[in-house]
Amino acid sequence: MSAATSSVMPAHIKPFQASPLARFGWLVLFAYLLWAMSSLDFNWARFVFGIDNGAKFISRMFPPNFERWDLLVKGLTESLQMAFIASFLGVIISLPLGLLGARNMMPAVITWPVRVIVIACRSFHPVIVAIICVKAVGFGALAGIIALTVASVGFVGKLFTEAIEEISMKQIEAVRATGASFMNVVIFGVVPQVMFRFIGFSAYETDANLRNSTMVGIVGAGGIGGTLFAAFQRFDYDFVLAIVLSIIGLIMIGELMQIWVKKVFRQ
Amino acid sequence: MSTSLLIKNLSKAYVAGKPVLRDISLTFEGSDITAIIGPSGTGKSTLIRCINRLVEPSAGEIVFEGRDMVKLSGGELRAARSRIGMVFQEYNLVERLSVMENLLTGCLGKTSAWRAFWRSFDAADIQRAWETLEIVGLTGFANARADSLSGGQRQRVGISRAVMQHPSLLLADEPTSSLDPKTSVEIMELLARVAAAKNIPVIINMHDVDLARRFAKRIVGMADGHVVYDGAPEGLTDDVLKTIYGGQGWLQ
Numbered sequence: 250m251s252a253a254t255s256s257v258m259p260a261h262i263k264p265f266q267a268s269p270l271a272r273f274g275w276l277v278l279f280a281y282l283l284w285a286m287s288s289l290d291f292n293w294a295r296f297v298f299g300i301d302n303g304a305k306f307i308s309r310m311f312p313p314n315f316e317r318w319d320l321l322v323k324g325l326t327e328s329l330q331m332a333f334i335a336s337f338l339g340v341i342i343s344l345p346l347g348l349l350g351a352r353n354m355m356p357a358v359i360t361w362p363v364r365v366i367v368i369a370c371r372s373f374h375p376v377i378v379a380i381i382c383v384k385a386v387g388f389g390a391l392a393g394i395i396a397l398t399v400a401s402v403g404f405v406g407k408l409f410t411e412a413i414e415e416i417s418m419k420q421i422e423a424v425r426a427t428g429a430s431f432m433n434v435v436i437f438g439v440v441p442q443v444m445f446r447f448i449g450f451s452a453y454e455t456d457a458n459l460r461n462s463t464m465v466g467i468v469g470a471g472g473i474g475g476t477l478f479a480a481f482q483r484f485d486y487d488f489v490l491a492i493v494l495s496i497i498g499l500i501m502i503g504e505l506m507q508i509w510v511k512k513v514f515r516q
Numbered sequence: 517m518s519t520s521l522l523i524k525n526l527s528k529a530y531v532a533g534k535p536v537l538r539d540i541s542l543t544f545e546g547s548d549i550t551a552i553i554g555p556s557g558t559g560k561s562t563l564i565r566c567i568n569r570l571v572e573p574s575a576g577e578i579v580f581e582g583r584d585m586v587k588l589s590g591g592e593l594r595a596a597r598s599r600i601g602m603v604f605q606e607y608n609l610v611e612r613l614s615v616m617e618n619l620l621t622g623c624l625g626k627t628s629a630w631r632a633f634w635r636s637f638d639a640a641d642i643q644r645a646w647e648t649l650e651i652v653g654l655t656g657f658a659n660a661r662a663d664s665l666s667g668g669q670r671q672r673v674g675i676s677r678a679v680m681q682h683p684s685l686l687l688a689d690e691p692t693s694s695l696d697p698k699t700s701v702e703i704m705e706l707l708a709r710v711a712a713a714k715n716i717p718v719i720i721n722m723h724d725v726d727l728a729r730r731f732a733k734r735i736v737g738m739a740d741g742h743v744v745y746d747g748a749p750e751g752l753t754d755d756v757l758k759t760i761y762g763g764q765g766w767l768q
Contacts, residue, residue: 423608423674426568427681428598428625436632437621441612 306486313494314487321495324466324473328499331393331465331472332458338394339401339458340451346402347409348435354413367410371403379465390471397458397465404457408450409443416442445514452510459503463496473499520545520685520717521567526576528562536562538741540576544685547715549708551728554738555761560721563738564687567719568600569593581684598625601678603707605690607670609677611663615654618662618673619645622680641680648676652706668699675706679714686710688720692727700724704731725757 286292315321349355350363379396386392416439424438466474473496480488521544529535536559544550552560565571567578569585578585580596588596601622609618623641624632631637649655652672657665662673671691678686688707692700708731711718722728728735729749737745737752737760745756758764 417611419604419606419608420610422570423602423604423677424610424621424624426570426597426600426602427622427677428594428596429621430594430624430629432629433624433627433632436629437613437617437624438610441610444612 309484309486310490312487313490314485315491317488320476321473321492324476324492325495325499327390328462328466328472328474329459331390331397332455332462332503335394335397335401335462336451336455336458338398339405339454340447342398342402343406343409344447346406347413348439350406350410351413353416353418354435354439364410367403367406369403370399371407375400375461375465376468379470380468383469388469388471393462393465393470393472396470397461400461401454401458405450405454409447412443412446412450413439448514449511452507456503456507460500463499520581521719522577522579523567524577524579526563526566526573526578528559528566528571528574535574536741537566537573540741540743542736542743542746544717544719546717547711548733549711549718549720549731550734550736551720551722551732552736552738553722553725553728553760556723558738559741560738561689564602564689564719564721567685567687568597568602594625598681599684601681601683601686603671603674603678603686603688603691605693607667607674607694609662609670609673612661614659614661615649615665615673616642616645616658619648619676619680622677625681645676645680648679652676667695668702671695671699671703672706675703675710679710683714684716686714686716686718688718690721690723693723700727707731725752 346363346367350360350367352360355363375396378399379393382392382395386395420442421434421438424434429437462472462474463477464474466472466476467478469475473492477489477492477496480486480492521542523540523542526537526540527535528537540563552563554560562571566573567580567585569578569588573586576586581599583592583596585593585596610621613621617635620635620637620641623637627637646655646658649658652675654669654672654676657669662670665673674691686707691707692703695703704727707718707720710716720728720732722732729752732749735745735747735749735752736743737756739760739762744759745752754764754767757767
């Protein structure tokens with residue numbers, strides 16, 4: 250048997266040989282990493298110096314200080330309100346956009362402009378949109394709500410369009426065959442097929458907005474982020490920890506809400 | 517007996533130069549069941565879908581209730597469509613809606629979007645839906661979701677939906693191809709009862725030649741986009757079947 254096997258094994262072809270090009274690629278990547286680290290002062294000595302400072306910072310955070318709880322509650326409430334208003338507006342705007350962007354329901358002349366709008370909404374991080382909104386309408390929750398709404402349209406609009414494009418066209422065909430108008434086809438053919446997915450997407454987006462609403466405040470667009478930023482600037486690190494813990498609590502509530510919605514509408 | 521459907525020189529090509537239907541001319545009247553038989557891919561489904569314009573014909577006329585379907589558009593087309601019931605091979609019920617909602621889908625042609633959204637249908641239509649459910653033996657299933665039913669039950673809902681349209685013509689695209697032999701016969705009996713009760717012609721695409729012989733008064737055989745046989749089931753000899761399907765080994 251071994252004689253037969255060795256006779257068919259060609260001696261001049263080495264198995265498991267790495268290609269020279271791939272080896273060169275790894276070499277280049279490694280060299281670039283080394284260069285990037287050295288140019289950014291990313292080394293052990295710098296880390297030890299930094300960790301020393303970090304230890305002092307963390308020691309000043311404890312114990313967390315909830316004395317100014319009224320400020321904390323005000324910020325959290327504002328973040329929560331911003332998240333829900335922005336999610337509601339975002340979903341309401343995304344409903345028609347999602348339908349108009351679906352290629353199985355609309356001609357290309359409509360789907361393309363709508364898709365461009367949705368992509369434009371998704372192009373920038375909410376914080377960048379928030380900076381623009383603060384410049385446009387001034388400091389406060391309004392700027393944050395607009396920023397989060399734009400982000401929601403960018404995200405939920407795309408998900409809605411994809412959900413509509415995945416529906417069964419057989420059911421649509423049958424509803425059309427009864428002589429139903431386009432709106433009736435949407436109400437009886439499209440909506441039943443996508444409704445539960447839409448509810449899931451909306452809950453997910455509300456959760457995401459809850460996170461983002463704690464952040465846009467850093468650029469002055471309302472919510473707990475503003476309180477956090479101010480606390481940092483005043484070196485009130487114990488209050489910072491109190492805020493951070495509260496945000497974690499808020500996010501966990503959002504997570505629970507999403508689980509609950511999924512459980513109720515799991516069909 | 518009045519002529520309810522006249523198809524004249526109908527052609528359809530999905531890709532230019534490759535016609536699926538070539539110059540079809542047929543007349544339907546009375547309350548008879550017509551079975552269209554023929555090999556897969558010969559354009560039977562396309563023919564059925566051209567009649568209610570789910571598929572756009574390339575050329576020809578389809579005269580239904582005195583008007584050429586091909587020339588209609590918008591509201592007129594939808595009004596004509598609502599007078600033609602259609603039953604599908606895979607039932608095509610809206611899966612997540614209840615049986616009752618699927619039946620009332622048959623009334624959407626005359627219901628505004630506002631009323632459809634709030635499910636505010638005419639009381640008379642809802643009453644008729646209950647009666648129809650009783651006839652097809654699904655009274656207890658009114659609130660069941662369509663996707664919880666068996667194949668035979670779903671097809672009975674599909675037929676009920678078509679009946680709710682008050683159709684003056686019933687089309688069926690292979691209504692029994694996804695069903696077992698016993699259920700197939702039950703569905704065919706139901707279609708025959710609808711044809712007799714409503715006194716309307718029924719056009720059915722079929723693969724099962726024996727079932728076609730048993731229920732149809734008239735058989736249309738199609739091959740390669742042409743009508744190659746049009747007559748009584750008795751005339752459907754082995755020679756004719758060979759012309760329709762080609763070959764003969766399968767006949768033994």
